[in-house]
Amino acid sequence: MDANANANGRKTRLATRPARGHRHTTFCTIVPPHVLDKLSHAEDTSLADPARRTLEHDALQRTRRRITTVRGVPAARAAAPSDKPRRTIYDAQHRTSLPGRKVRGEGDQASGDESVNRAYDGLGATFELFLKAYGRRSIDDSGLPLNASVHYSEDYNNAFWDGEQMVFGDGDGEVFLDFTIPVDVMAHELTHGVTQYTANLEYFGQSGALNESMSDVFGSLVKQHVLGQSAEEADWLIGAGLLTDRVTGVALRSLKAPGTAYDDDVLGKDPQPGTMDDYVHTSRDNGGVHINSGIPNHAFYLAATALGGNAWERAGQIWYDVLTGGDLASDAEFADFAQLTVAAAHTRYGEGEEQSAVRDAWAGVGITDLRAHVGAR
Ligand SMILES: [Zn+2]
DSSP states (O other): OOHHHHHTOOOOSSSOOOOTTOOBOOOEESSOHHHHHHHHTOSSHHHHHHHHHHHHHHHHHHHHHHTOBOOSSOSOOSSOOOSSOOEEEEEOTTOSSSSOEEEEETTOOOOSOHHHHHHHHHHHHHHHHHHHHHOOOSTTSSOOOEEEEEEESSSOOOEEEOSSOEEEEOOOSSSBOOTTSOHHHHHHHHHHHHHHHTTOOOSSHHHHHHHHHHHHHHHHHHHHHHHTOOTTTOOOEESTTOBOTTSSBSOSEESSSTTOSBEETTTEEOOOOSSGGGOOOOSSHHHHTTTTTHHHHHHHHHHHHHHOSOTTTHHHHHHHHHHHSSOSOTTOOHHHHHHHHHHHHHHHHOSSHHHHHHHHHHHHTTOOOOOSOOOOO
16 A cells, blocks of 8 residues: 555465555545656746645655554444435635635535535536446445545645545646546546545555556546546546646546657656556656556556447446455456456356456456456355
């Protein structure tokens, strides 16, 4: 999950899930550190300064998270899990103390502040996909209230899930716009919460890249569900609408074509590989969690487009079954996850196009040698 957990080395990939209630949470930002690092070296100080401040802030938060254990399972709740979200939006008023001033609660009328309304709607859209498509009641499947703070800090170039709530910066207006704009960014961050409560994938190396990929996959699916788009119609981008006009790029990442989201003088080039041939070995970014996530991301895209129709239905269901099914170890690697998706496709849909689409998708990103199916558990 974090550097300390990983320093202990790998034990086994079976049944090493941490005890419930003692899960370390990861400080998961939508913009990875290597992007901000590049930006912080820009000659133009109006670009470099906000990036540097965001980096410094995030580094401090990462250290804090490493020494803090957040309960993965909240204290007993009185009410049974509901089919309705319980959202609260706060205004951090450009400070860094959380959550800030409460500005919109569940069922309250719209605010005059569009950041507040986008956050409210995005939390609702994420809640709705997980409920309608998979029967999941909020992040923890027990009706966890969804809290978000907007207008965090000054010119803050990021959004994150801190283990308990969502936080959005306004962006510096030079490179990044308001982080509440893309619904998939919001859904990406909340999916880190779902992962935290389920497979709890360690945030390092391949398991970390799988963690990131889960967030991109379900982030994109929330957007597709909101827009009523099929797999063929979707843009498969994460963070479209977040970059200003001065950036040469369309988004932060692309599941359809990893490595093509941006190629910019200041931001650099999207470093994501789409296949194992281009796997990036690096110690940065927790072992490339935002980089090599391109590989499982692209596998999902290949499976979803091979099956066609709504990607959140069969392809999304298979991925969800693996994430939440209990067989995915917290230090799983890509091949482990791939094997489980083939098995999950078989368990849910039997011998058929789902299983072959999933197997072909992994082969398409260079992960082969998967058994045709593994026996039902
Ligand atoms: Zn993330």
